[in-house]
Amino acid sequence: MGISLAFNFSGVPFLGFAPFFGTNPQDTFLTLGKKYGNVFSLYMGPKLTIILNDYEAIKAAFSGQADIFGARADSFVFRYISTGEDGKLHGIGMTEGEVWKTNRRFMLQTFRDLGMGKSKLQDKILEEAEHMTSWFAKHHGQPFDPHPKVLMSVSNVICTLCFGKRFEPEDPEFVRLLENNQEFSKLLAQSGPLQAYPSLRFFPGSVKAAWNAIVQINRQMIDTMTAKIQEHRNTYDSNETRDYIDKFLHHQAAEAASPNGIQPPFYDEGLKRNLSAFFGAGTETTAVTLYWGLLFMLHNPHVQTKIHQELDNTVGAGKPITIDDRPKLPYLEAVCRETQRLANVTPLGVLRANTEETTLLGYRIPKRCFVIPNFKSVNVDPKLWTDPLTFNPNRFLDGQGKVFEPAHFMPFSIGKRVCVGEALARMEIFLFFANIMQSFLIRPPRDSDIPSTDEYTTGISCRPAPFKIEAVPR
Numbered sequence: 289m290g291i292s293l294a295f296n297f298s299g300v301p302f303l304g305f306a307p308f309f310g311t312n313p314q315d316t317f318l319t320l321g322k323k324y325g326n327v328f329s330l331y332m333g334p335k336l337t338i339i340l341n342d343y344e345a346i347k348a349a350f351s352g353q354a355d356i357f358g359a360r361a362d363s364f365v366f367r368y369i370s371t372g373e374d375g376k377l378h379g380i381g382m383t384e385g386e387v388w389k390t391n392r393r394f395m396l397q398t399f400r401d402l403g404m405g406k407s408k409l410q411d412k413i414l415e416e417a418e419h420m421t422s423w424f425a426k427h428h429g430q431p432f433d434p435h436p437k438v439l440m441s442v443s444n445v446i447c448t449l450c451f452g453k454r455f456e457p458e459d460p461e462f463v464r465l466l467e468n469n470q471e472f473s474k475l476l477a478q479s480g481p482l483q484a485y486p487s488l489r490f491f492p493g494s495v496k497a498a499w500n501a502i503v504q505i506n507r508q509m510i511d512t513m514t515a516k517i518q519e520h521r522n523t524y525d526s527n528e529t530r531d532y533i534d535k536f537l538h539h540q541a542a543e544a545a546s547p548n549g550i551q552p553p554f555y556d557e558g559l560k561r562n563l564s565a566f567f568g569a570g571t572e573t574t575a576v577t578l579y580w581g582l583l584f585m586l587h588n589p590h591v592q593t594k595i596h597q598e599l600d601n602t603v604g605a606g607k608p609i610t611i612d613d614r615p616k617l618p619y620l621e622a623v624c625r626e627t628q629r630l631a632n633v634t635p636l637g638v639l640r641a642n643t644e645e646t647t648l649l650g651y652r653i654p655k656r657c658f659v660i661p662n663f664k665s666v667n668v669d670p671k672l673w674t675d676p677l678t679f680n681p682n683r684f685l686d687g688q689g690k691v692f693e694p695a696h697f698m699p700f701s702i703g704k705r706v707c708v709g710e711a712l713a714r715m716e717i718f719l720f721f722a723n724i725m726q727s728f729l730i731r732p733p734r735d736s737d738i739p740s741t742d743e744y745t746t747g748i749s750c751r752p753a754p755f756k757i758e759a760v761p762r
């Protein structure tokens with residue numbers, strides 16, 4: 289069986305279906321899925337693109353054929369940002385085979401050694417949570433937009449892990465890194481035509497302008513990471529491990545002393561790209577999840593009351609909430625899960641590809657198609673969730689009131705490329721959210737409408753339209 293084409297035409301000349309994606313392609317795909325089913329295809333420029341539009345399709349591809357669908361799509365912009373001075377791909381994001389596997393294993397081991405899931409890292413997250421809640425308190429119950437501070441606090445956790453240092457909010461280097469990251473996410477979202485037809489970057493117009501901005505920001509990011517690595521080399525001590533860079537340099541030194549010398553996964557070019565990827569992926573996604581969490585609290589005061597009751601009946605006030613408190617706070621944890629489900633922070637994951645021709649649920653898929661999982665189709669599927677558009681944390685609690693995750697809950701994706709930062713993100717979401725809830729009642733500004741949950745835009749992540757809250761100390 290061939291693949292059903294989403295339209296009986298391939299879109300407009302050159303650009304294919306890309307111009308019809310809209311600002312939230314996940315919603316466009318949901319609509320198309322109603323007519324064309326759970327596996328359908330369309331053209332992004334010349335590139336045949338397969339949309340996996342329900343749980344069965346995503347599971348069959350990413351789990352059932354994990355090796356075949358474990359590759360990244362060779363899209364022009366992602367290839368550009370992952371290519372080193374030597375013209376080769378580097379780092380975890382776009383590579384495949386041994387370089388990717390080694391990078392992934394090394395990252396997971398290093399983050400674990402640096403305290404992921406343990407008290408060492410928890411202390412850092414709690415320090416950032418303390419900065420965040422103090423800043424909330426400074427508004428004395430007056431309205432403010434929490435996003436900038438949430439972004440900085442989350443970002444400082446990944447900065448501590450990668451660079452061994454946190455930044456003060458006004459530090460120009462930090463401000464520039466965060467601005468670049470936000471801008472980059474926006475530009476990547478607009479880069480559909482470029483991915484399809486790279487030569488468009490030579491023609492005057494918005495595509496060329498976007499491309500020039502991508503090149504400039506990428507250069508600045510790589511320069512910053514190069515400077516960070518150099519700073520570490522200048523102060524290097526083989527007996528000390530301050531962060532991910534030090535771990536990488538230790539490994540490089542060991543390989544340099546071995547007969548085969550430094551191997552490709554441990555080239556500086558890979559280190560620079562991994563630092564950029566961890567900073568980018570580790571900042572925006574987690575911060576936006578917390579931002580959605582606060583928005584859901586504005587809409588669901590009854591949920592917030594239950595969180596406060598649970599907190600008051602178990603851990604109380606006077607000490608920060610830690611990971612050890614987690615078993616006592618199943619409702620709060622269920623709220624974190626429900627936030628991730630309904631927020632759809634990464635609705636389309638990161639572009640994948642299939643390494644060889646295959647058959648998926650009866651459809652023939654040619655080799656090396658672009659593959660897009662629509663995770664939102666899973667998160668709002670009424671066959672999987674009762675009343676899916678309602679914010680209801682109880683769906684993540686079993687009969688005994690314990691946290692329960694169905695297999696179709698997959699905010700970090702599934703399969704071989706599943707998010708490598710999952711453990712860190714889960715820890716951060718719980719600790720930041722729990723400590724905000726312990727300190728404040730979050731409510732909408734007086735005399736204004738509750739900001740909508742239906743207004744959002746999707747770049748790398750899906751973010752609600754800016755909104756303000758009042759944080760009333762408890």
Ligand code: HEM
Pocket residue numbers: 380381382392565566569570571573574577633634637638639640699700701702704705706707708709710712713
């Ligand atoms: C709420 C927070 C987060 C969400 C929702 C999220 C989601 C995702 C998703 C959906 C993917 C694509 C997986 C696939 O292709 O199937 C991904 C990949 C990735 N994520 Fe995350 N992520 C989060 C936090 C983080 C953090 C904190 C880091 C920090 C290091 C991180 C680093 C990465 C990297 C490096 C990849 C690429 C992995 C690979 O290609 O092997 N993410 N993430």
